[in-house]
Amino acid sequence: xxxxxxxxxxxxxxxxxxxxxxxxxxxxxxxxxxxxxxxxxxxxxxxxxxxxxxxxxxxxxxxxxxxxxxxxxxxxxxxxxxxxxxxxxxxxxxxxxxxxxxxxxxxxxxxxxxxxxxxxxxxxxxxxxxxxxxxxxxxxxxxxxxxxxxxxxxxxxxxxxxxxx
Amino acid sequence: xxxxxxxxxxxxxxxxxxxxxxxxxxxxxxxxxxxxxxxxxxxxxxxxxxxxxxxxxxxxxxxxxxxxxxx
Numbered sequence: 001x002x003x004x005x006x007x008x009x010x011x012x013x014x015x016x017x018x019x020x021x022x023x024x025x026x027x028x029x030x031x032x033x034x035x036x037x038x039x040x041x042x043x044x045x046x047x048x049x050x051x052x053x054x055x056x057x058x059x060x061x062x063x064x065x066x067x068x069x070x071x072x073x074x075x076x077x078x079x080x081x082x083x084x085x086x087x088x089x090x091x092x093x094x095x096x097x098x099x100x101x102x103x104x105x106x107x108x109x110x111x112x113x114x115x116x117x118x119x120x121x122x123x124x125x126x127x128x129x130x131x132x133x134x135x136x137x138x139x140x141x142x143x144x145x146x147x148x149x150x151x152x153x154x155x156x157x158x159x160x161x162x163x164x165x
Numbered sequence: 166x167x168x169x170x171x172x173x174x175x176x177x178x179x180x181x182x183x184x185x186x187x188x189x190x191x192x193x194x195x196x197x198x199x200x201x202x203x204x205x206x207x208x209x210x211x212x213x214x215x216x217x218x219x220x221x222x223x224x225x226x227x228x229x230x231x232x233x234x235x236x
Contacts, residue, residue: 128235135231139207142223146208151177152184154209158221159188 170199170213174206174222185210 169189173182186198193214203211208223 131231131234135227138227139224142227143207146174146176146223148176148178148181150208151174151210152181154221155177155181155185155188158219159185162188162219163192 166195166197167193167215168197171210172201172203173210174208175202175204
């Protein structure tokens with residue numbers, strides 16, 4: 001009897017082992033290869049996606065660099081325009097100031113000239129008035145002081161020259 | 166006969182006027198004398214003989230001095 005049990009056991013064991021092997025082979029054939037293919041494809045797909053992402057990232061970085069460079073160039077241009085505008089404005093202001101100062105100096109000079117002219121005119125006028133007054137007074141004084149003796153002397157002096165002609 | 170026009174100041178007497186007429190007569194011969202008294206002359210006289218004017222008046226001399234001072 002024991003021999004029978006052992007051979008049944010061995011038989012079961014062997015059968016089980018065979019079942020497992022067959023099952024393994026079946027599963028391998030039906031599932032393992034497809035799954036392996038699927039995983040490989042998936043891995044390839046993921047790898048491609050990673051590659052594409054890296055390329056896109058590189059492209060984006062390149063575009064960003066170009067944009068930064070362009071922005072900087074534009075900024076520099078704008079700065080240059082601003083600097084030029086400031087320089088021009090300073091130059092214009094300086095010119096305006098110079099012209100204003102020249103005009104002011106000319107106005108002052110003309111005003112001084114006019115004032116001097118007026119002063120001379122006033123002094124000349126006063127001198128004329130004083131002279132006229134002096135002569136008026138002289139006429140009045142002489143009118144009172146001249147007598148016939150003086151007239152006689154004038155007449156005699158004239159006649160002496162008249163007869164000498 | 167020449168005409169002599171003599172303008173005199175008020176202060177010139179008849180005697181001095183006659184002296185003047187005598188003086189002109191000596192040079193011109195007979196002449197027709199006209200006497201005008203002009204107080205503005207102040208002193209002396211102005212005589213006009215044949216278009217020639219002899220001015221010894223004080224007023225003219227003062228005017229001449231005034232003119233020179235202005236210049």
